[in-house]
Amino acid sequence: MSFEWLNPYHLQVGSFILINVLLGISIYVTLATGQLSLGNAGFMSIGAYASAILTTQHGFSIPSAIVIGSLLAGVSGILVGIPALRLRGVYLAIATLGFGEVLRVVFINWESLTGGAVGIAAIPQMGREILAAVEAAGFSPEDWGLRNNQFISLSIFLILAAVVVLAILFFLRLFSSRVGRAYTAIRMDETAAETSGIDTTYYKVLAFSQGALLSGQPGRFHVSPRGGDPGVRRLRRKRGPLRPGLRGDAPYPAPRAAPGDQRLPVHHLRNPRRPDDGLPAPGTDRSRPGRAADRRKAAGRILR
């Protein structure tokens, strides 16, 4: 059986779609209680930086780094969610936007930890690790009719697809559970919900941290398929995750993926013929993030 038609580039685009789906759900969860958070890019960057630093500097394995990064994002979601209880609607949206921006500036300036605007290079890639593990177990992708680069892209795509399916199932179940009904009640009328005995503080903070935890996860995946630095494109991301998530008051999380998340694929579209690998080797693909960083630095200089 041959999988010649399986194009690693298309799989990579598909992976980005799935990442955007996760981000969309993460916005939706917080929005389910009527709170619009524009700071999810900040949570995403916490997850991304945490897992990248853990794997490159502290020798953690990728799965454990992902889990720890997501948990860290979730905890920071609690920390942001508690003061955010004082704010509603547009004011909350702007405060969370401010949170994300402060976080960006801190990450850019904290060079000893994050590498500043250049970012972190040579982050281990999940696809390659899986390939290595498979080969160590005595198999080869060729046995299944796959080239190595196809296998790498496919494995990431499948893992992401599994995560997305699990997340959707989890939140579908959640929304028809006691917690989900509490969310809906709070969204519809907070005062009434409180009067009927719902602990609004608890559920609002819970929704916040769930959203944060979920957006911390793609942060890591987002790093993985590219092996670039997690920091540089967060500014763009700020508004990226918004689009999938906001669907007014739809009763279910039916997030629309935003395949046109222009920032990421553009790089590939401009350069459709990738090196035969399909994935940039760690550390070699620093030209683009570097350029983006230059551009951003220049942008900063302008308004200085």
Place this chain on the structure above:
Amino acid sequence: MFLEQLINGITLGSIYAVVALGYTLVFGVLDIINMAHGEIFMFGAFVGMLIVTKAQAPLWAAFLGAILATAAMGYLLERFALRPLRGRTGGSPLAPLISTIGVSILLENVAHKVFGAGNQLFETPFAEIRFEVGPVTVYLVQIAILAVSLLLMAGLSLWLHRTKAGKALRATAESLETAALLGVNTTGIITATVVIASAMGGVAGVLVGMAFNYINNQMGLAMGLKGLAIIILGGMGSVAGAVAGGLILGLSETFMVAYGSSGYRDAIAFAAIIVVLLLRPQGLFGQAPPEMQR
């Protein structure tokens, strides 16, 4: 040194104030935040740049062109991104906010396509003219920026408080329904508000081009976010608050760069947002609106 930094800060602050005035006008009348304002501002800067450097026209033509272009964009924004959402029952109150975010992404990418991603030089004919006033060096550009922004602020204030249209605008801001019942053409007022706010953004764009000599397609985002910070700081919908907030932010950023760490300059605005929202959500000049505690 201190005095020069003071002048730098006031120049920057007056530009910020003009940007923030655009936000505050729209918020005052429509109760929405126009996230596309920063991008309209950026288009104003580009139109001004094209007129000054490519067409070799004088500076006043750049202002005029930027005002015309951004006013037209403001009209289109209101007509196609805001009006269809207004008065629709059952819609999310956040829908206009999201819609303007969409417009801002669109505009930024259009600018990327049309003008390119790199920095463009914005040359003003008198960029190098300067005066020595005692120990202080003052550039003519700074004086021009200050004059244009003061003129705009004074004009806006006069228009709001001394003309019939300004009265109608304030009435609409007070209550859309009541103003409509009293015979105010609220649709026209809303359109005029968005158009004027956008035109002010366009003027601010040219001012930024004059002040920094470089523009690019991402400047709208940074400036837009700072404009937001300013109206939060000064009080949403308050004209005096926007001016004061702009000056405070401009001065504190300048002094942060001069005497502190330049890297954290951009954090001031957003740290201010968070602190103000948590401690005094109505801002320095605003009254606490009822919906704040809805």
